[in-house]
Amino acid sequence: MQRSSSERDVRVRAWDDLLHDPIPGRIAKPRTEHGLTMLIDTGLGLQETRDLIELASPYIDYLKLGFGTSKLYPATVLADKIRLLHEHQINVYPGGTFLETAILQNKWEPFLDRCLQLGMRTVEVSDGTITLSPELRRRIIREAKRLGFHVFTEVGKKENGAMLPVDVQLQMIEADLESGATNVIIEGRESGKAVGLFNEDGTLRRDDFDALVEQLPHPSRLIWEAPLKSQQIELIHTFGPNVNLGNINPRDTISLEALRCGLRSDTLRNTL
Numbered sequence: 001m002q003r004s005s006s007e008r009d010v011r012v013r014a015w016d017d018l019l020h021d022p023i024p025g026r027i028a029k030p031r032t033e034h035g036l037t038m039l040i041d042t043g044l045g046l047q048e049t050r051d052l053i054e055l056a057s058p059y060i061d062y063l064k065l066g067f068g069t070s071k072l073y074p075a076t077v078l079a080d081k082i083r084l085l086h087e088h089q090i091n092v093y094p095g096g097t098f099l100e101t102a103i104l105q106n107k108w109e110p111f112l113d114r115c116l117q118l119g120m121r122t123v124e125v126s127d128g129t130i131t132l133s134p135e136l137r138r139r140i141i142r143e144a145k146r147l148g149f150h151v152f153t154e155v156g157k158k159e160n161g162a163m164l165p166v167d168v169q170l171q172m173i174e175a176d177l178e179s180g181a182t183n184v185i186i187e188g189r190e191s192g193k194a195v196g197l198f199n200e201d202g203t204l205r206r207d208d209f210d211a212l213v214e215q216l217p218h219p220s221r222l223i224w225e226a227p228l229k230s231q232q233i234e235l236i237h238t239f240g241p242n243v244n245l246g247n248i249n250p251r252d253t254i255s256l257e258a259l260r261c262g263l264r265s266d267t268l269r270n271t272l
Contacts, residue, residue, distance in 0.1 A: 022262030035242035038062040056253040067097040096126030126154035145180035156187025188225025
């Protein structure tokens with residue numbers, strides 16, 4: 001019986017027998033440390049998720065159910081979506097703002113338990129909106145790690161124009177990694193403008209970026225939120241095709257992979 005397109009081996013690509021990627025060295029799944037792509041999903045339905053998987057599952061490592069959107073899902077749809085993503089080796093987790101809401105309501109421990117019940121094995125610990133003491137931040141990271149979660153943390157504030165000093169970011173990154181975080185996300189929101197290391201026009205605050213990169217103890221442990229193409233290009237130019245990138249719009253999954261592989265003018269010209 002002939003298999004449907006969704007059942008065929010998505011690793012067999014249409015042109016690989018004829019042409020190679022202009023930028024070599026792109027790591028294939030499963031990826032654990034380098035080359036990670038994290039999408040921000042603000043409300044894809046099940047069919048949209050299936051379409052995304054059919055086209056692009058080899059290029060997606062993590063899918064974040066943005067901010068608190070997962071609370072608005074019908075329970076059966078959420079369960080089906082989590083199961084569908086996991087079947088294709090895509091880790092799914094709730095946004096950090098949702099955990100911040102649980103912290104405000106003094107429910108962060110039951111929140112972690114509910115994530116386990118739903119089948120989620122990744123969580124994000126952040127304080128982009130709330131004020132979280134270093135002691136409680138460390139406690140949540142360690143407890144999530146003890147429960148078997150893959151723990152992301154996030155450094156940066158979500159308020160427009162709120163820029164953490166580089167030395168503060170470095171201290172938080174080091175403390176989070178020591179507490180058991182697997183990766184640390186550098187804040188960029190879904191806009192990529194006037195937040196974290198980005199100016200109002202989305203360009204990098206180059207002096208702060210360079211200062212941070214020069215002093216990073218574990219640069220490969222960072223995930224850079226970079227929703228804009230210009231940001232993705234600059235980070236690929238700086239770190240290479242296997243830089244960890246986050247807050248990618250699902251519609252941009254293939255175009256980002258093209259950038260990583262040199263299949264777009266912006267990165268192809270570097271191979272000339």
